[in-house]
Amino acid sequence: MKRRNSKYNKSYYWEELLGREDVWKDMLVPPDKMSEPVFINACLIDKDSGLIDNNWACYPDANALLGFIKYVFLPTVSYYMINTEREDIYTPVSSFEEFLDYIKESSWEDKHQMVDFAWELDGFWDMEQQESLHSVRQFCRKFNAFWSGKEVEWSIQIFFDTYEVGGYIKELIWCEELFKEDVGLSFQQLDDFCRRFYQESVNKHFFVRFLNNCIGCLL
Numbered sequence: 001m002k003r004r005n006s007k008y009n010k011s012y013y014w015e016e017l018l019g020r021e022d023v024w025k026d027m028l029v030p031p032d033k034m035s036e037p038v039f040i041n042a043c044l045i046d047k048d049s050g051l052i053d054n055n056w057a058c059y060p061d062a063n064a065l066l067g068f069i070k071y072v073f074l075p076t077v078s079y080y081m082i083n084t085e086r087e088d089i090y091t092p093v094s095s096f097e098e099f100l101d102y103i104k105e106s107s108w109e110d111k112h113q114m115v116d117f118a119w120e121l122d123g124f125w126d127m128e129q130q131e132s133l134h135s136v137r138q139f140c141r142k143f144n145a146f147w148s149g150k151e152v153e154w155s156i157q158i159f160f161d162t163y164e165v166g167g168y169i170k171e172l173i174w175c176e177e178l179f180k181e182d183v184g185l186s187f188q189q190l191d192d193f194c195r196r197f198y199q200e201s202v203n204k205h206f207f208v209r210f211l212n213n214c215i216g217c218l219l
Contacts, residue, residue, distance in 0.1 A: 003063060003125050003126070003127075003129070003132075004125045004126070006063040006067070006125075008063040008064050008066065008067030008068075009063070009066070009067055009070070009125060010067075011071055011093055011094060011095050011096070013067070014067065014068075014071040014072055014093055015093040018072070018091060018093060023057065023068060023072055024042060024055040024057055024072075025055050025056065025057055025208070025212050026057055026058075026208070027057070027058045027059075027060075027204060027205065027208055028057070028058070028059055028060060028064055029060045029064075031201040031202075031204040031205065032201060033060060034058070034060045034061075034204070035060055035061050036060070036061045036062065036129075037058050037059070037060060037061075037161070037197075037204075038058070038059050038060075038061065038062065038064075038065045038133070038158060038159070038160060039056065039057070039058050039059075039158065039159040039160075039161075039162070039164075039165050039211075040055075040056070040057045040058075040059060040065065040068065040156065040157070040158055040159075041054070041055070041056050041155075041156070041157040041158075041159075041168075041211075042054075042055050042057075042073060042155070042156045043055070043154070043155045043156070044080070044089065044152070044153070044154055045152070045153045046151070046152050046153075047151050047152070047153070048151050048152070051089075053089060054216040055212065055216065056208060056211035056212050056215065056216060057208065058204070058207075058208050061129065062129040062130075062132050062133045062136070063129070065133070065136060065158065066121070066124055066125060066132065066136065069121055069136070069156065070096065070118070070121055070122065071093060071096075072091055072093075073156060074099070074114070074117065074118055074121070075091060075092050075093070075094070075099055076089060076090070076091045076092075077114070077154050078099070078102070078103050078108075078114055079091070079092050080152070081108055081110065081152065082102075082103070082106045082108045096118070096122065099118065100115060100118060103115055103118075113146065117139075117143060117146075120139060121136075121139060124136060124139075133158075133160065136158060137158055140155075140156050140157060140158055143155075143156060144156065144157075161194075162193075162194035162195075162197045162198070162207065163191075163194050165194065165211070166190050166191055166193075166194040169190065169215060170187055170190070182214075183214050183215070184214075193207060193210065194207075
C-alpha cells in the first residue's frame, strides 16, 4: 500500500531528523502543515538508577506517529534494555531488519516479546490511517501493560486531540487547587488552552512547550 512508501517509514529520514530536531519534544513540522495532529507522551522510569524521562511531542498525522514508534521509540527502548552499562538514553537508527537482528542476537530476556511488538506495529502500515490510529492506541495499552510494575518501566500514550490531553491531565491531577498551585492555571484555563491550539498557530508551539515544561515534571 501507499502508506508503506511514506517518508516516515524510512530509517534515513529519522536518522537525518534526529541530527537536527528533538523528536521527543517537538512538533516535527510547522503548525500550518499539521493535517491531523496526534500527541505522544513517552515516559521512562528506571527505579534502580532513579532516572525519569517524560516527554511530550506532537506529530502531524498517523504516518509520522507510526514512524516515530517504529524507528525511534522501540529502538531506544531496546538499546536501553540490552546495554545494561548505559549511562544515558540513546537512540540508534537502523533499518527495520537490522533492528530486529540486533534484538535477536542479544541475550535480553524479553527480546522475543519486543520482536513481536515490532512486527505487530509494522503491520499497521497496511491499514487505512484512521484504522491504524486506533490500532496503535490498542498497541500502546498492551505495550504499557507489559512494562507495568517492572524495575525499568516504559510507557507511551497517544492522544487524538488536545481535549484528550486535557482530560488525561485532569484525570491524573484531579485536585484543581493543587494543579493551579503547581501550574498556575485553573482547569477552565487549561480547557481554553486546549481550544486555542486549533485557532492560533502560535499556540501550537506554546502548547507543546507547556506540556514538556509544566506537565512533564508532574506526571
